[in-house]
Structure formats: structure tokens, C-alpha cells
Amino acid sequence: MDNSATTRTDDAVVELMDRIYREDYGNPSSLHKIGYRAEQYVNDALDTFSSILQCKRKNIVFTSGGTESNNTAILGTALFKESRGKHIITSVTEHPSVLEPVRTLEKRGWEVEFLNVDSEGHVDPDELRSKIRKDTVLVSLMHVNNEIGTITPVSEIGRVIREANPECFFHVDDVQGFGKIGFKMKDSNIDFLSASAHKIHGPKGSGLLYMSDRASHISPYIMGGGQQGGIRSGTINVPGIAGFAKAAELMYKDIEDNFTRAKDIREHFVTEAEKTEGVRANGGTEGSPYILSLSVRGIRAEVLLHALEEKGVYVSAGSACSSHKKKLSDTLKGIGLSDDEAESTVRFSFSVHTDKRQADYCIECLNAVIPELRKFRRR
Ligand SMILES: Cc1ncc(COP(=O)(O)O)c(C=O)c1O
Numbered sequence: 001m002d003n004s005a006t007t008r009t010d011d012a013v014v015e016l017m018d019r020i021y022r023e024d025y026g027n028p029s030s031l032h033k034i035g036y037r038a039e040q041y042v043n044d045a046l047d048t049f050s051s052i053l054q055c056k057r058k059n060i061v062f063t064s065g066g067t068e069s070n071n072t073a074i075l076g077t078a079l080f081k082e083s084r085g086k087h088i089i090t091s092v093t094e095h096p097s098v099l100e101p102v103r104t105l106e107k108r109g110w111e112v113e114f115l116n117v118d119s120e121g122h123v124d125p126d127e128l129r130s131k132i133r134k135d136t137v138l139v140s141l142m143h144v145n146n147e148i149g150t151i152t153p154v155s156e157i158g159r160v161i162r163e164a165n166p167e168c169f170f171h172v173d174d175v176q177g178f179g180k181i182g183f184k185m186k187d188s189n190i191d192f193l194s195a196s197a198h199k200i201h202g203p204k205g206s207g208l209l210y211m212s213d214r215a216s217h218i219s220p221y222i223m224g225g226g227q228q229g230g231i232r233s234g235t236i237n238v239p240g241i242a243g244f245a246k247a248a249e250l251m252y253k254d255i256e257d258n259f260t261r262a263k264d265i266r267e268h269f270v271t272e273a274e275k276t277e278g279v280r281a282n283g284g285t286e287g288s289p290y291i292l293s294l295s296v297r298g299i300r301a302e303v304l305l306h307a308l309e310e311k312g313v314y315v316s317a318g319s320a321c322s323s324h325k326k327k328l329s330d331t332l333k334g335i336g337l338s339d340d341e342a343e344s345t346v347r348f349s350f351s352v353h354t355d356k357r358q359a360d361y362c363i364e365c366l367n368a369v370i371p372e373l374r375k376f377r378r379r
Contacts, residue, residue, distance in 0.1 A: 001314055001349065001350070001354075001358075001362060002347075002348075002349055003290065003350055003351035003354070004146055004316075004347065004349035005316055005349070006198045007198065007200065008351070008353075009198075009202065009203060009243070010247055012246055013202055013243040013247050016242055017203060020038075020041060020242055024037050024038055024041065024238075026038035027236075028236050028238060029225070029227060029236070038238045042236055042241055043057075044242070045242055048248060049208060049210075053193070053210050054184075055185065055210060059210055059211055059213065060210055061208065061229075061231050062207070062208050062228065062236065062241050063206075063207045063209055063232060064206070065197070065198070065204070065206060066095075066173065066194050066196035068207065068209075068222075069192075069195070069196070069207050069208065069209040070098050070171075070173055071097060071101050071221070072209050072218075072221060072232070073138075073169075073192035073194065073209060073211075074098065074105070074138065074171065075105075076220065076221055076231075077137060077192075078110065078137075078138075079218070079221065080218040081138070081169075084167070085133075085134070086105075086111060086135065087133055087136045088111070088112045088137065088140065089112075089115065089131055089138070089139045090102055090113075090114060091114060091117060091141055091142075092114045092115065092117060092331075093121055093142070093147075094140065094142055095146060097173075098140050098173055099330075102140070115127060115128060116334065117150070117335060119284075120335065121149075121150030121335050122150060122152070123141065123152070125153075125156060128160055128161070128164075129160050129163075129164050132160075132168060136168045137167075137169060138169045139168060139169070139170050140171040140172075140173070141154075141157060141171075142172070143173065143174040144176035144180070144181055144287075144288045144291070145176070145287070145288075145331060146175070146291070147291075147293055148283030148291065148293040149283050149290070150283050150284070150288075151181060151286065152172075154172050154183060154188055155183065155184065157170070158170050158188045158189030158190055159189060162189045169192065169215055170189055170190050170191050170192070171190075171191065171193075172190050172193045173194050175194055175195060175207075176199065178199070179199075179200035179248055179251030179255070180200070180251065180255070180259070180262075180290055180352075181259070182256070190210070191212040191214065192209060193210040194207065194209055195207055195210075197240065197247055197248075200247050200248060200251045201250065201251070201352075202243050202247030202248070203240050203243040203244065203247075205237070206240030206241060206244045207244070209232075216231070258352045261352075262289035262290050262350055262354070265289070265350060265354060265355070265356055265359045266289045266350070267285075269292055269359045269362070269363065270292065272363045273294060273366055276367060276370055277297075278296065278298060279294060279297070279366070279370070281293065281294055282332070282335060282337070282345065283335070290350045291348075292349070292350075293345055293346075294345065295337065295341045295344050296344050296366075297341075297344060299344055299370065299373045300344060301317035301344055301345055303373060304344075304346055304369065305346060307372070307373060308346075308362075311368075311369070313361070313362050315346045315347060315349075316346065317345070317346055328342045328343065329345075332345055
């Protein structure tokens with residue numbers, strides 16, 4: 001129940017990667033036939049992703065995951081565009097791999113505008129429009145929020161940006177949406193899109209950055225041997241890339257059916273969980289069906305997390321990426337939760353393999369542990 005943190009690697013992915021590690025382990029940059037064989041895997045992966053993203057192969061760069069993709073989009077744009085403007089817009093609910101690079105730029109004299117969100121986690125398109133200036137070079141917003149599942153209407157946002165300043169780049173962190181929540185890339189006005197393999201049953205340490213034609217001129221920030229058109233140097237991670245492509249193929253094959261099934265499970269889960277007094281789902285009903293943020297009044301998230309762990313149910317407190325930090329989640333505070341509510345919030349996150357029986361078991365566990373923990377608290 002912590003699939004937004006990471007997922008089990010699919011057997012078909014492991015088998016493919018195993019073969020590449022053992023047999024087809026060449027360096028795609030080598031000129032001999034072992035290198036050539038390795039290059040074929042990368043080309044096949046480029047075909048898979050260019051068909052998913054409705055783009056050309058040259059619009060895709062492979063990275064070490066979502067964090068690197070986000071950093072590349074932001075820092076690459078900053079290096080490329082600093083003579084044209086030093087203004088960036090993002091939101092308070094972004095992942096740290098977006099917030100940290102923009103904060104670093106802020107310390108170096110860039111102006112960064114952090115849009116607030118409403119109680120369901122949405123930015124206001126009209127507010128965004130009013131904040132875009134002539135010197136705004138980048139808007140970075142996530143497609144699906146990793147803590148509460150809010151889905152940003154990226155095509156609408158892309159239109160707003162293009163109308164307000166046609167030169168401004170648009171970056172979408174799609175780490176929690178890729179393979180799960182489909183949308184049309186064509187006409188979305190997206191310049192960068194980040195995706196990560198380990199969130200969709202692929203390997204850890206593998207991701208991609210889509211770059212539109214005009215954005216593919218950004219300055220590289222990882223420099224070296226000039227692989228991948230010089231945008232991202234470093235020996236190409238063939239097993240990671242092939243494993244990612246395999247995982248993406250499997251996810252996109254059934255994306256609609258998976259979505260419908262997850263939605264049913266989530267709705268059932270919310271209805272049952274909210275029957276317990278003081279339990280409330282965050283983020284509205286139209287978000288990702290794979291993410292369920294629950295605030296449980298009067299019980300600290302870590303306490304609930306460990307009580308569920310005892311029963312074999314693994315969840316995260318707020319979001320996995322920040323659960324080691326003491327600071328309260330910006331997303332939960334951003335949607336208006338009090339400190340107490342934010343401290344009492346856990347995240348269940350489903351995968352395409354989660355079924356109703358597992359959801360029912362979680363509800364049963366919640367029903368058993370919540371009254372126990374509350375009793376304990378009163379003593
Ligand atoms: C929304 C979002 N962006 C970026 C990342 C970072 O991705 P990665 O773990 O591949 O570096 C995560 C990971 O949790 C995420 O949820």
C-alpha cells in the first residue's frame with residue numbers, strides 16, 4: 001500500500017534486464033557488434049516511448065530517474081535562458097526535486113513565484129495567467145500530486161502559458177502520472193515531461209525527460225562523453241532503459257482498465273474508511289485513483305503507520321520522500337490542513353495489482369487499530 005514510494009519490479013522486466021546484464025551487456029557507444037546489439041535495446045525503447053509520448057526519438061533523453069529529469073529541465077532551462085529572463089513559476093505542492101533546484105536558483109538571484117493551491121490541491125489557472133511576465137522563462141507544475149493525488153489539467157495549463165507568453169517553457173513532473181493517468185501530449189504545449197521507471201514496476205535509477213524541439217537546445221548540466229546528443233553524458237544504462245520501456249509497455253497496454261479498477265477500489269476504500277468517526281480523505285474525488293491520503297483525527301501518522309505495519313500493511317506518513325524530515329508537508333499545509341491534521345495523515349497508494357480483497361483487509365485493519373490507538377491515547 002506504498003506504491004507511490006515505489007513498486008515491485010515486474011517479472012518480465014527482471015527477466016529482460018537479467019538477459020541484458022548477462023548476455024547483451026555491451027556499451028551502445030562501442031562500434032563492434034556487442035555494442036550494436038546493446039544499441040538495439042535503446043532504439044527499441046526510444047520507439048516505445050516516442051509512440052507513448054507522440055513525439056520523435058530525438059525528443060527523449062534517458063536519465064537516472066525523476067529527480068534528475070526535474071533537475072535537468074529546471075537547471076538546463078536556467079543555464080540556457082538566463083540572458084532572456086530570470087523568473088520561474090511553480091507551486092507550493094511540488095516535489096522536492098523541483099522545489100530544491102528552484103530554491104537554489106532563488107539564492108542566486110532568480111525570482112521564483114510559488115502558486116498556492118485550493119483545498120483539493122489545484123492551482124488557479126487565472127492566477128497563473130496573471131503571474132506570467134515577459135521575463136518568465138519556465139513554469140513547472142506536476143501532473144499528479146504524490147501526496148494527495150490531485151490531477152492538474154496540463155493541457156489547459158499549457159494553453160494558458162502559451163497565450164500569456166509563447167516563449168515561456170512548460171515543465172510537467174509526470175512521475176506519479178506516467179503509465180497511470182493518460183492525457184494527450186499533442187497540442188498540450190508541454191516542453192519538458194519527467195517520468196520515472198520505478199513507480200510503474202520498472203527498475204530504480206531509470207527515468208526519462210521528454211524535451212520539445214525548441215527545449216532540446218537547453219544547456220547540458222551533466223557533461224562528459226557526449227552521449228545522448230550531448231544533453232546527458234554518461235554510459236547509457238541499457239538494462240535500466242530496456243526495463244523501463246518494458247514496464248511502460250505493460251502499463252500503457254491496459255491504462256484505461258487499470259484506471260477504472262483503481263477508481264472502484266479507491267471509492268470503496270474511502271466510503272468504508274470514512275464510516276469511522278474522525279477519518280477523512282484529502283484531495284477531492286477527482287484525483288488519481290492510485291493515491292489515497294487519509295487524515296485520522298487524534299492519531300499521529302507514525303503511530304498509525306507502525307500499528308498497520310504490525311498487521312502487514314505498509315503505508316507512508318504524508319509522503320515517503322519527506323517522511324524522514326521533521327518538517328510538516330507543504331502539500332498538506334497548502335490544502336489548508338492544520339498542523340494536527342497534517343501530523344495525523346497517512347498515504348495509501350495502490351498499484352495496478354492491488355485488488356479489492358487487499359483494500360478490504362486494510363479497512364479491516366484500520367477499523368481494528370483506530371479505536372485501540374484512541375483508547376490508548378485517552379489513558
Ligand atoms: C512527483 C514526484 N516527482 C519526482 C520524484 C522523484 O523520482 P525518482 O524517485 O525517480 O527520483 C518523485 C518520487 O517520489 C515524485 O513522487
